[in-house]
Amino acid sequence: MRARQNRKFPRPARPSSMSTARVCVLLVVFSVTLAEDVNVKSKPVRLFTEEELERFDGTQEGQPIYMAVKGVVFDVTRGKEFYGKGAPYNALVGKDSTRAVAKMSLDPSDLTSDTADLTDEQLKSLDQIFESTYKAKYPIVGYTAARILNQDGSPNKDFKPENQPHFQIKDEF
Numbered sequence: 364m365r366a367r368q369n370r371k372f373p374r375p376a377r378p379s380s381m382s383t384a385r386v387c388v389l390l391v392v393f394s395v396t397l398a399e400d401v402n403v404k405s406k407p408v409r410l411f412t413e414e415e416l417e418r419f420d421g422t423q424e425g426q427p428i429y430m431a432v433k434g435v436v437f438d439v440t441r442g443k444e445f446y447g448k449g450a451p452y453n454a455l456v457g458k459d460s461t462r463a464v465a466k467m468s469l470d471p472s473d474l475t476s477d478t479a480d481l482t483d484e485q486l487k488s489l490d491q492i493f494e495s496t497y498k499a500k501y502p503i504v505g506y507t508a509a510r511i512l513n514q515d516g517s518p519n520k521d522f523k524p525e526n527q528p529h530f531q532i533k534d535e536f
């Protein structure tokens with residue numbers, strides 16, 4: 364049956380590797396342009412205090428769920444099965460859980476942004492999970508004071524928002 368259909372409607376010719384390459388180059392140029400746009404416009408970012416972040420701890424039905432890693436606040440609502448009320452990683456949300464993620468620990472003493480005394484391996488693991496899970500899966504909604512402000516409360520001049528071009532592209536469409 365399938366063979367007959369194929370005879371009537373022959374498959375369109377595969378694009379040549381040349382045209383595929385051209386499409387890839389265009390896509391790269393497009394993404395780079397978007398990324399630059401975001402930097403140039405430097406959109407205002409939302410600053411979360413600890414108290415504000417606590418309100419998004421998954422306990423309130425219908426509220427989004429937020430979690431910070433390395434001072435970056437992610438909307439992890441689409442991972443409700445991990446982070447929602449009663450879910451296995453609910454302890455990580457409504458706060459900055461950098462240390463817990465780095466150590467893969469749910470010990471209450473690790474549910475902090477404190478990275479003191481972490482091993483090189485734990486810091487490497489943290490960066491890997493930050494990139495491949497959090498930045499890849501969850502949109503950034505803001506930053507904690509630790510990331511945006513200096514200890515004396517003045518703005519941190521070195522602050523640079525994280526790039527998340529795949530979410531920007533999704534928003535465009």
Ligand code: HEM
Pocket residue numbers: 442445452463464466467468469496500
């Ligand atoms: C017996 C121990 C554990 C088992 C069997 C386990 C298993 C899993 C599984 C199956 C996933 C889902 C992977 C996926 O579908 O993408 C996952 C994700 C994850 N686990 Fe665990 N886990 C354990 C302990 C822990 C601990 C102690 C932490 C502490 C931080 C942790 C943090 C995470 C995180 C952050 C994710 C990613 C969730 C996401 O995609 O948003 N896990 N784990």
